[in-house]
Amino acid sequence: xxxxxxxxxxxxxxxxxxxxxxxxxxxxxxxxxxxxxxxxxxxxxxxxxxxxxxxxxxxxxxxxxxxxxxxxxxxxxxxxxxxxxxxxxxxxxxxxxxxxxxxxxxxxxxxxxxxxxxxxxxxxxxxxxxxxxxxxxxxxxxxxxxxxxxxxxxxxxxxxxxxxxxxxxxxxxxxxxxxxxxx
Amino acid sequence: xxxxxxxxxxxxxxxxxxxxxxxxxxxxxxxxxxxxxxxxxxxxxxxxxxxxxxxxxxxxxxxxxxxxxxxxxxxxxxxxxxxxxxxxxxxxxxxxxxxxxxxxxxxxxxxxxxxxxxxxxxxx
Numbered sequence: 001x002x003x004x005x006x007x008x009x010x011x012x013x014x015x016x017x018x019x020x021x022x023x024x025x026x027x028x029x030x031x032x033x034x035x036x037x038x039x040x041x042x043x044x045x046x047x048x049x050x051x052x053x054x055x056x057x058x059x060x061x062x063x064x065x066x067x068x069x070x071x072x073x074x075x076x077x078x079x080x081x082x083x084x085x086x087x088x089x090x091x092x093x094x095x096x097x098x099x100x101x102x103x104x105x106x107x108x109x110x111x112x113x114x115x116x117x118x119x120x121x122x123x124x125x126x127x128x129x130x131x132x133x134x135x136x137x138x139x140x141x142x143x144x145x146x147x148x149x150x151x152x153x154x155x156x157x158x159x160x161x162x163x164x165x166x167x168x169x170x171x172x173x174x175x176x177x178x179x180x181x182x183x
Numbered sequence: 184x185x186x187x188x189x190x191x192x193x194x195x196x197x198x199x200x201x202x203x204x205x206x207x208x209x210x211x212x213x214x215x216x217x218x219x220x221x222x223x224x225x226x227x228x229x230x231x232x233x234x235x236x237x238x239x240x241x242x243x244x245x246x247x248x249x250x251x252x253x254x255x256x257x258x259x260x261x262x263x264x265x266x267x268x269x270x271x272x273x274x275x276x277x278x279x280x281x282x283x284x285x286x287x288x289x290x291x292x293x294x295x296x297x298x299x300x301x302x303x304x305x306x307x
Binding site: 067068069070073091092093095097098099100151152154183 | 199202286287288290291292293295296
């Protein structure tokens with residue numbers, strides 16, 4: 001290790017100063033030059049266009065290839081999980097009885113029964129559709145759509161961090177109707 | 184006359200819906216106990232559920248309860264569920280393995296479908 005500079009030795013002090021000035025020059029060369037005041041007053045250059053949010057992937061329509069109700073429900077659940085931001089999905093009848101589910105307990109699905117009953121009452125208000133919605137379940141959001149067939153009402157729901165968009169709910173509704181329409 | 188071909192087609196449809204969850208089913212005339220169609224038929228079950236259904240209907244009537252509507256369910260040991268469907272003069276029993284068949288599909292799809300089909304098979 002070098003000995004510390006003796007302030008009483010003019011040569012050492014001169015050497016130290018020369019080293020220090022060289023280091024400062026290096027720093028200045030590498031540092032970004034500060035903008036001149038004139039530059040600061042200049043109008044802001046047009047900012048490069050902000051990156052567009054990633055385009056929403058087009059969701060392919062659900063195609064049902066089987067007549068079997070269980071297969072149709074499974075296809076609907078798989079399609080939902082593949083194309084929408086959710087960790088669970090289910091299909092229930094309007095009494096809250098599970099027809100198919102993935103990533104959600106039957107106890108949670110059962111709340112569909114009273115929920116759809118409440119929605120039926122909400123629909124008595126003119127102009128209120130109330131066939132889709134979202135509900136906060138602790139830390140998760142349950143989003144659902146309701147569809148009807150000859151055999152009664154059915155509900156397709158998802159569970160995830162965020163509620164689904166209205167566009168997504170419309171897509172789910174179409175898929176649900178395609179599925180239960182063939183039962 | 185009851186169209187037994189429609190009933191046989193209905194049983195086949197039921198087997199397709201419930202697959203290996205359907206253990207047995209039988210469709211029979213309530214008064215004569217005559218089996219009309221089925222799968223893995225159980226003559227003892229026909230006699231038993233005819234008796235249970237008549238007792239149930241009588242008990243409900245005697246207690247001024249609403250009459251039996253479309254069906255009743257029995258939860259039995261060994262993951263078995265029995266559904267007895269009331270088609271009027273025709274009864275139907277289904278023995279289902281509830282670990283293999285989804286009860287939602289049974290109640291919301293299979294039973295309503297069966298009721299519609301048996302109604303078509305009955306004379307008008």
